[in-house]
Amino acid sequence: MKPRLSAVVFVLLAMLPLGLSTRAGAQQRKLVTDRSQTREANPVNLDEWRGKTVMFIGAHPDDEVSCLGTFAKLIKNGNTVYIVHLTSGNKGSRDLDMTSERLAMIRRQEDIAPNGTVGIPEKNIFFVGYDDGMLEYVPEKELVEKVCWFIRKYRPDALFCFDPGSQWVQWHKTDHRMAAKVALDGARAAAYHLYFPHHRINEGLQPYTLVDFFFRGSVESNFKIDITDVAELKFQAACKHTSQWGKGNAKYTGPEMDPQDKERQRERIMRKDPDGRIYERFRRVQESLSF
Numbered sequence: 001m002k003p004r005l006s007a008v009v010f011v012l013l014a015m016l017p018l019g020l021s022t023r024a025g026a027q028q029r030k031l032v033t034d035r036s037q038t039r040e041a042n043p044v045n046l047d048e049w050r051g052k053t054v055m056f057i058g059a060h061p062d063d064e065v066s067c068l069g070t071f072a073k074l075i076k077n078g079n080t081v082y083i084v085h086l087t088s089g090n091k092g093s094r095d096l097d098m099t100s101e102r103l104a105m106i107r108r109q110e111d112i113a114p115n116g117t118v119g120i121p122e123k124n125i126f127f128v129g130y131d132d133g134m135l136e137y138v139p140e141k142e143l144v145e146k147v148c149w150f151i152r153k154y155r156p157d158a159l160f161c162f163d164p165g166s167q168w169v170q171w172h173k174t175d176h177r178m179a180a181k182v183a184l185d186g187a188r189a190a191a192y193h194l195y196f197p198h199h200r201i202n203e204g205l206q207p208y209t210l211v212d213f214f215f216r217g218s219v220e221s222n223f224k225i226d227i228t229d230v231a232e233l234k235f236q237a238a239c240k241h242t243s244q245w246g247k248g249n250a251k252y253t254g255p256e257m258d259p260q261d262k263e264r265q266r267e268r269i270m271r272k273d274p275d276g277r278i279y280e281r282f283r284r285v286q287e288s289l290s291f
Protein backbone atom coordinates (compact mmCIF):
# COMPACT_ATOMS: atom_id res chain seq x y z
CA MET A 1 0.00 0.00 0.00
CA LYS A 2 2.79 2.33 0.85
CA PRO A 3 4.00 2.75 -2.69
CA ARG A 4 0.43 3.37 -3.90
CA LEU A 5 -0.17 5.94 -1.13
CA SER A 6 3.04 7.69 -2.08
CA ALA A 7 1.92 7.75 -5.66
CA VAL A 8 -1.41 9.35 -4.66
CA VAL A 9 0.37 11.93 -2.52
CA PHE A 10 2.76 12.61 -5.37
CA VAL A 11 -0.09 13.10 -7.83
CA LEU A 12 -1.92 15.39 -5.39
CA LEU A 13 1.23 17.41 -4.82
CA ALA A 14 1.81 17.59 -8.56
CA MET A 15 -1.73 18.91 -9.04
CA LEU A 16 -1.36 21.60 -6.37
CA PRO A 17 0.77 24.01 -8.38
CA LEU A 18 -1.37 23.24 -11.42
CA GLY A 19 -4.47 24.25 -9.49
CA LEU A 20 -2.78 27.33 -8.15
CA SER A 21 -1.55 28.34 -11.56
CA THR A 22 -5.01 27.77 -13.02
CA ARG A 23 -6.53 30.00 -10.35
CA ALA A 24 -3.79 32.56 -10.89
CA GLY A 25 -4.47 32.41 -14.62
CA ALA A 26 -8.16 32.99 -14.05
CA GLN A 27 -7.40 35.89 -11.75
CA GLN A 28 -5.01 37.31 -14.31
CA ARG A 29 -7.59 37.04 -17.09
CA LYS A 30 -10.12 38.78 -14.83
CA LEU A 31 -7.62 41.55 -14.19
CA VAL A 32 -7.09 42.00 -17.92
CA THR A 33 -10.82 42.31 -18.37
CA ASP A 34 -11.16 44.70 -15.46
CA ARG A 35 -8.34 46.89 -16.71
CA SER A 36 -9.79 46.98 -20.19
CA GLN A 37 -13.07 48.07 -18.73
CA THR A 38 -11.51 50.98 -16.91
CA ARG A 39 -11.56 52.80 -20.25
CA GLU A 40 -14.39 53.22 -22.66
CA ALA A 41 -13.74 51.08 -25.73
CA ASN A 42 -13.00 53.11 -28.86
CA PRO A 43 -15.52 52.88 -31.69
CA VAL A 44 -14.35 50.35 -34.27
CA ASN A 45 -14.92 52.81 -37.09
CA LEU A 46 -12.38 55.63 -36.91
CA ASP A 47 -14.78 57.97 -38.69
CA GLU A 48 -16.83 57.95 -35.49
CA TRP A 49 -13.98 59.15 -33.28
CA ARG A 50 -14.41 62.59 -31.73
CA GLY A 51 -12.25 64.29 -29.12
CA LYS A 52 -9.82 61.36 -28.93
CA THR A 53 -6.05 61.50 -28.62
CA VAL A 54 -3.70 59.27 -30.57
CA MET A 55 0.06 58.94 -30.38
CA PHE A 56 2.55 57.71 -32.96
CA ILE A 57 5.88 56.36 -31.73
CA GLY A 58 8.48 55.77 -34.43
CA ALA A 59 12.16 55.97 -35.13
CA HIS A 60 12.65 58.56 -37.87
CA PRO A 61 11.08 61.88 -38.91
CA ASP A 62 9.04 60.43 -41.77
CA ASP A 63 7.98 57.08 -40.30
CA GLU A 64 4.54 58.53 -39.61
CA VAL A 65 3.89 59.30 -43.30
CA SER A 66 2.34 55.86 -43.71
CA CYS A 67 -0.31 56.90 -41.15
CA LEU A 68 -0.82 60.50 -42.27
CA GLY A 69 -4.05 59.79 -44.16
CA THR A 70 -5.54 58.30 -41.01
CA PHE A 71 -4.25 61.18 -38.90
CA ALA A 72 -5.62 63.75 -41.35
CA LYS A 73 -9.06 62.16 -41.07
CA LEU A 74 -8.90 62.00 -37.28
CA ILE A 75 -7.87 65.64 -37.03
CA LYS A 76 -10.67 66.78 -39.33
CA ASN A 77 -13.07 65.20 -36.82
CA GLY A 78 -11.62 67.04 -33.83
CA ASN A 79 -9.13 64.48 -32.56
CA THR A 80 -5.56 65.23 -31.45
CA VAL A 81 -2.37 63.57 -32.74
CA TYR A 82 1.02 63.42 -31.06
CA ILE A 83 4.16 62.23 -32.86
CA VAL A 84 7.26 60.91 -31.09
CA HIS A 85 10.46 60.39 -33.11
CA LEU A 86 13.06 58.49 -31.15
CA THR A 87 15.96 59.44 -33.45
CA SER A 88 16.80 62.65 -35.27
CA GLY A 89 17.25 60.77 -38.57
CA ASN A 90 20.74 62.24 -38.79
CA LYS A 91 22.45 59.50 -40.85
CA GLY A 92 20.20 58.75 -43.81
CA SER A 93 21.93 60.66 -46.60
CA ARG A 94 24.29 59.57 -49.37
CA ASP A 95 25.38 63.17 -49.97
CA LEU A 96 29.10 63.21 -49.12
CA ASP A 97 28.90 66.91 -48.24
CA MET A 98 26.12 66.36 -45.73
CA THR A 99 26.83 66.43 -41.99
CA SER A 100 24.84 64.70 -39.26
CA GLU A 101 24.02 68.02 -37.61
CA ARG A 102 22.74 69.59 -40.83
CA LEU A 103 20.75 66.51 -41.78
CA ALA A 104 19.04 66.46 -38.36
CA MET A 105 17.97 70.09 -38.89
CA ILE A 106 16.77 69.43 -42.45
CA ARG A 107 14.75 66.40 -41.39
CA ARG A 108 13.17 68.30 -38.54
CA GLN A 109 11.90 70.92 -40.98
CA GLU A 110 10.87 68.30 -43.54
CA ASP A 111 8.75 66.74 -40.84
CA ILE A 112 7.21 69.77 -39.13
CA ALA A 113 5.98 71.46 -42.31
CA PRO A 114 3.90 68.62 -43.78
CA ASN A 115 2.54 67.56 -40.42
CA GLY A 116 1.41 71.15 -39.97
CA THR A 117 -0.59 71.01 -43.20
CA VAL A 118 -2.29 67.84 -41.97
CA GLY A 119 -3.13 69.64 -38.73
CA ILE A 120 -0.47 68.37 -36.33
CA PRO A 121 1.08 71.45 -34.70
CA GLU A 122 4.81 71.61 -34.03
CA LYS A 123 4.20 71.49 -30.28
CA ASN A 124 2.73 67.99 -30.72
CA ILE A 125 5.85 66.62 -32.45
CA PHE A 126 8.69 65.38 -30.26
CA PHE A 127 12.22 64.73 -31.46
CA VAL A 128 13.85 62.65 -28.74
CA GLY A 129 17.14 62.93 -30.60
CA TYR A 130 18.98 59.61 -30.51
CA ASP A 131 21.36 58.91 -33.39
CA ASP A 132 19.81 57.40 -36.50
CA GLY A 133 20.63 53.70 -36.89
CA MET A 134 21.84 53.36 -33.32
CA LEU A 135 18.59 52.85 -31.43
CA GLU A 136 19.37 49.19 -30.80
CA TYR A 137 22.53 50.19 -28.97
CA VAL A 138 20.85 52.57 -26.52
CA PRO A 139 20.08 50.95 -23.14
CA GLU A 140 16.58 49.54 -23.59
CA LYS A 141 15.50 50.54 -20.11
CA GLU A 142 16.24 54.17 -20.98
CA LEU A 143 14.10 53.96 -24.14
CA VAL A 144 11.26 52.18 -22.37
CA GLU A 145 11.18 54.84 -19.68
CA LYS A 146 11.00 57.61 -22.29
CA VAL A 147 8.10 55.94 -24.10
CA CYS A 148 6.39 55.24 -20.78
CA TRP A 149 6.68 58.93 -19.86
CA PHE A 150 5.09 60.10 -23.13
CA ILE A 151 2.19 57.68 -22.70
CA ARG A 152 1.56 58.66 -19.08
CA LYS A 153 1.84 62.35 -19.94
CA TYR A 154 -0.44 62.45 -23.01
CA ARG A 155 -2.67 59.41 -22.27
CA PRO A 156 -3.53 58.47 -25.87
CA ASP A 157 -6.72 56.57 -26.66
CA ALA A 158 -4.74 54.64 -29.27
CA LEU A 159 -1.08 54.00 -30.00
CA PHE A 160 0.28 53.82 -33.55
CA CYS A 161 3.70 52.20 -33.96
CA PHE A 162 5.67 49.59 -35.86
CA ASP A 163 4.46 46.02 -35.59
CA PRO A 164 6.59 43.90 -33.26
CA GLY A 165 4.82 40.78 -34.63
CA SER A 166 2.31 38.59 -32.89
CA GLN A 167 3.61 35.01 -32.93
CA TRP A 168 7.13 35.92 -33.98
CA VAL A 169 9.37 38.95 -34.21
CA GLN A 170 8.53 40.80 -37.37
CA TRP A 171 11.44 41.79 -39.55
CA HIS A 172 12.16 45.51 -39.74
CA LYS A 173 15.21 47.50 -40.55
CA THR A 174 17.31 48.59 -37.61
CA ASP A 175 15.71 51.31 -35.44
CA HIS A 176 12.25 50.16 -36.53
CA ARG A 177 12.81 46.88 -34.68
CA MET A 178 13.72 48.70 -31.49
CA ALA A 179 11.00 51.32 -31.92
CA ALA A 180 8.42 48.53 -32.17
CA LYS A 181 9.75 46.77 -29.12
CA VAL A 182 10.08 49.75 -26.79
CA ALA A 183 6.72 51.21 -27.86
CA LEU A 184 5.03 48.08 -26.54
CA ASP A 185 7.27 47.71 -23.51
CA GLY A 186 6.77 51.38 -22.68
CA ALA A 187 3.00 50.98 -22.98
CA ARG A 188 3.14 48.02 -20.61
CA ALA A 189 5.26 49.91 -18.09
CA ALA A 190 2.88 52.89 -18.22
CA ALA A 191 0.10 50.74 -16.79
CA TYR A 192 1.90 49.96 -13.53
CA HIS A 193 2.84 52.65 -11.05
CA LEU A 194 5.80 50.66 -9.73
CA TYR A 195 7.63 51.00 -13.04
CA PHE A 196 9.49 54.31 -13.05
CA PRO A 197 7.62 55.49 -9.91
CA HIS A 198 9.32 58.89 -10.01
CA HIS A 199 6.96 59.85 -12.87
CA ARG A 200 4.13 59.84 -10.35
CA ILE A 201 6.07 61.03 -7.33
CA ASN A 202 7.82 63.95 -9.03
CA GLU A 203 5.40 64.90 -11.80
CA GLY A 204 2.06 63.49 -10.72
CA LEU A 205 1.83 61.29 -13.84
CA GLN A 206 -0.62 58.51 -13.07
CA PRO A 207 -0.48 54.97 -14.49
CA TYR A 208 -2.32 54.51 -17.73
CA THR A 209 -3.50 51.41 -19.60
CA LEU A 210 -3.67 51.49 -23.39
CA VAL A 211 -6.19 49.16 -25.01
CA ASP A 212 -6.07 50.13 -28.68
CA PHE A 213 -3.01 49.56 -30.86
CA PHE A 214 -2.51 50.17 -34.58
CA PHE A 215 0.63 48.53 -35.95
CA ARG A 216 1.86 50.00 -39.20
CA GLY A 217 3.90 48.13 -41.81
CA SER A 218 2.42 44.86 -40.62
CA VAL A 219 2.51 41.60 -42.58
CA GLU A 220 -0.63 40.65 -40.64
CA SER A 221 -2.85 43.66 -41.31
CA ASN A 222 -6.45 43.15 -40.26
CA PHE A 223 -7.78 46.68 -40.50
CA LYS A 224 -7.94 49.21 -43.32
CA ILE A 225 -8.90 52.85 -43.37
CA ASP A 226 -10.21 54.57 -46.48
CA ILE A 227 -8.05 57.67 -46.93
CA THR A 228 -9.10 58.49 -50.50
CA ASP A 229 -10.44 61.92 -49.52
CA VAL A 230 -7.17 62.98 -47.88
CA ALA A 231 -4.68 61.04 -50.02
CA GLU A 232 -3.60 64.16 -51.93
CA LEU A 233 -2.69 65.78 -48.61
CA LYS A 234 -0.64 62.73 -47.69
CA PHE A 235 1.10 62.78 -51.06
CA GLN A 236 2.02 66.45 -50.65
CA ALA A 237 3.34 65.74 -47.16
CA ALA A 238 5.46 62.83 -48.41
CA CYS A 239 7.00 65.12 -51.02
CA LYS A 240 8.43 67.33 -48.27
CA HIS A 241 10.87 64.61 -47.19
CA THR A 242 13.23 65.56 -50.00
CA SER A 243 16.43 64.47 -48.27
CA GLN A 244 15.18 60.89 -48.10
CA TRP A 245 14.25 60.25 -51.71
CA GLY A 246 16.13 59.70 -54.99
CA LYS A 247 18.11 62.73 -56.10
CA GLY A 248 17.64 64.61 -52.81
CA ASN A 249 19.12 61.69 -50.91
CA ALA A 250 22.12 61.43 -53.26
CA LYS A 251 22.78 65.18 -53.32
CA TYR A 252 20.67 67.56 -51.28
CA THR A 253 20.11 70.82 -53.13
CA GLY A 254 17.08 72.25 -51.34
CA PRO A 255 13.61 71.50 -50.03
CA GLU A 256 11.95 71.02 -53.44
CA MET A 257 11.68 67.36 -54.43
CA ASP A 258 12.85 66.31 -57.90
CA PRO A 259 9.84 66.01 -60.27
CA GLN A 260 10.58 62.37 -61.13
CA ASP A 261 10.88 61.46 -57.47
CA LYS A 262 7.60 63.26 -56.87
CA GLU A 263 5.96 61.19 -59.55
CA ARG A 264 7.22 57.99 -57.91
CA GLN A 265 5.77 59.21 -54.62
CA ARG A 266 2.44 59.85 -56.31
CA GLU A 267 2.37 56.32 -57.74
CA ARG A 268 3.19 54.87 -54.33
CA ILE A 269 0.78 56.89 -52.22
CA MET A 270 -2.13 57.29 -54.61
CA ARG A 271 -2.23 53.58 -55.50
CA LYS A 272 -5.84 52.43 -55.60
CA ASP A 273 -7.35 49.12 -54.61
CA PRO A 274 -9.53 47.29 -57.15
CA ASP A 275 -12.54 49.12 -55.66
CA GLY A 276 -11.03 52.45 -56.71
CA ARG A 277 -10.35 53.57 -53.13
CA ILE A 278 -7.05 54.29 -51.36
CA TYR A 279 -6.39 52.65 -47.99
CA GLU A 280 -3.94 52.61 -45.12
CA ARG A 281 -3.60 49.21 -43.48
CA PHE A 282 -2.79 48.22 -39.92
CA ARG A 283 -2.82 45.28 -37.57
CA ARG A 284 -5.19 46.49 -34.91
CA VAL A 285 -5.30 45.00 -31.43
CA GLN A 286 -8.04 46.24 -29.12
CA GLU A 287 -7.01 44.86 -25.79
CA SER A 288 -4.58 45.54 -23.02
CA LEU A 289 -1.17 44.12 -23.91
CA SER A 290 0.04 44.80 -20.39
CA PHE A 291 0.42 41.15 -19.46
Ligand SMILES: [Zn+2]
Pocket residue numbers: 059060062063176
Ligand atom coordinates in the same frame (compact mmCIF):
# COMPACT_ATOMS: atom_id res chain seq x y z
ZN1 LIG B 1 12.22 54.85 -40.44
